[in-house]
Amino acid sequence: MGAESITSGAAVSAPTADRPGEDRSGExxxxxxxxxxxxxxxxxxxxxRHRSPRTIAAYLGDLADLxxxxxxxxxxxxxxxxxxxxxxxxAGHDGAARTSSARRASAARGFFRWAQREGLVPVxxxxxxxxxxxxxxxxxxxxxxxxxxxxxxxxxxERARSDAADAAAAESGASAGPGSEGSEPPAxxxxxxxxxxxxxxxxxxxxxIAELAGLDLGDISWERRTLTLTGKGNRQRTVPLGAPAVAxxxxxxxxxxxxxxxxxxxxxxxxxxxxxxxxxxADPRQLREDINAALTRATDTGVTGAHVFRHSAATHLVDGxxxxxxxxELLGHASLATTQIYTHVSVQRLADTYRGxxxxx
Numbered sequence: 001m002g003a004e005s006i007t008s009g010a011a012v013s014a015p016t017a018d019r020p021g022e023d024r025s026g027e028x029x030x031x032x033x034x035x036x037x038x039x040x041x042x043x044x045x046x047x048x049r050h051r052s053p054r055t056i057a058a059y060l061g062d063l064a065d066l067x068x069x070x071x072x073x074x075x076x077x078x079x080x081x082x083x084x085x086x087x088x089x090x091a092g093h094d095g096a097a098r099t100s101s102a103r104r105a106s107a108a109r110g111f112f113r114w115a116q117r118e119g120l121v122p123v124x125x126x127x128x129x130x131x132x133x134x135x136x137x138x139x140x141x142x143x144x145x146x147x148x149x150x151x152x153x154x155x156x157x158e159r160a161r162s163d164a165a166d167a168a169a170a171e172s173g174a175s176a177g178p179g180s181e182g183s184e185p186p187a188x189x190x191x192x193x194x195x196x197x198x199x200x201x202x203x204x205x206x207x208x209i210a211e212l213a214g215l216d217l218g219d220i221s222w223e224r225r226t227l228t229l230t231g232k233g234n235r236q237r238t239v240p241l242g243a244p245a246v247a248x249x250x251x252x253x254x255x256x257x258x259x260x261x262x263x264x265x266x267x268x269x270x271x272x273x274x275x276x277x278x279x280x281x282a283d284p285r286q287l288r289e290d291i292n293a294a295l296t297r298a299t300d301t302g303v304t305g306a307h308v309f310r311h312s313a314a315t316h317l318v319d320g321x322x323x324x325x326x327x328x329e330l331l332g333h334a335s336l337a338t339t340q341i342y343t344h345v346s347v348q349r350l351a352d353t354y355r356g357x358x359x360x361x
Contacts, residue, residue: 020359026126032065033077037120041111050234051138062107065089078112079121079360086129105129138345139311140303147203147312151244153298154196186259187277193256193288194274194282202309204245205229206317206331207292209306213284215273220249231332239330249273319349 023058030038042060045051051059069089086108089308091103114122142150184192198212211229219228225241241249251271261270263279274282284306292304310331317327328339 014174028068028071030064030067030095031071031076034071037078037115038063038067038140040118040120041114043113048230050232052232058103059107059110062104063111066104066108078115081121081125082113083125086126099109110211138341138348140301140308141315141345141349142299142301142303142308142312146299146301147309150199150294151284154192154199154294190259191233191277191290193252194250195287195294197245197252197256198287198306199291200245200248200273201227201241201311202306203313204242205239206238206310206313206327208310208332209287210330213274213282213287217273218271220273222246229332230348233334235332235334237332270350279341286310311342311345314339315349318342318346 036208042056045059046058053268058180059105063186066086067078067082069092070085073088075081075085075086086105089108090104093101093104105126109129112121112124112126116123116208142342176265201207201212202209204320206225207229208231211231215227219230222227225243226238227241228236228238257273257275258276260271260277263277269275269280272281274287276282286321288306289307295301295304295308314327314331317330318324324339324343325336327342328336331339333339
């Protein structure tokens, strides 16, 4: 992906996003006009729309697939692509999930809107393009007790190990000895403190994991007990921090972060709140893996993913009577419709409780 993979003046292979079940061998190369347009659109997505690398890769993969399809129908440039070409392209993916078809149609519409504004195409052929509506699926949510179980697991592993050692020693008639099994390796403790702080802040603020990975020390206001988060489209918002999240964040910054900061005393990571073992800014993927491990050990729900704490925070706020627009602002949603799914989650939870408890449900 990127400008490196798209060059004007020659037939090239455009960047593509690999997807399960797709055979990418022997792909048709894009002609000059298609490749140049795709390269310019990539720059637009990156620098003007501030899309994430993952989103850009997905859009470019879909658009490159469209342009190859158009080339097979004799269309040598984007301006030659018609509504019929778009419909035929989507029909060729009839076996795909509705979400995939909707994403492809959305990618095409976004590209042609931009191309018409830039004068690359005289008319937008996607205006009348229809795609299946994405099915509305309710996000997974933890109960308040399950969230507490994860936090307790991260807060007191020493006590759990010590209790287990004492029990084993009692069975064998021996003494476990002071700290023999209850001691925690420094590296493990540092990682645990980081995960605890991340989970507490995720649940307290409803933040996205990428927003926490990008958090800088200057984004914390201890006096006001708030964080300034930078979300999608580089939009910033200030969110409140609960007392447990403040305590976990302080513990990480005072007891955990210095251990890893020493490995990288200078450079861009010096301002990062969450670091990795080598002192650089924490990778969101590693943060997710640590969260998944904690979820697996502390609950039997089978639910994984850092986003579950964002969903849970929003749902618990709605359950508690929070105004939906306040929840929208907390989550950084551009549209209220996106936030309203949490009202559906609350209704579904109420219905499940009713069916399980009412004698005539």
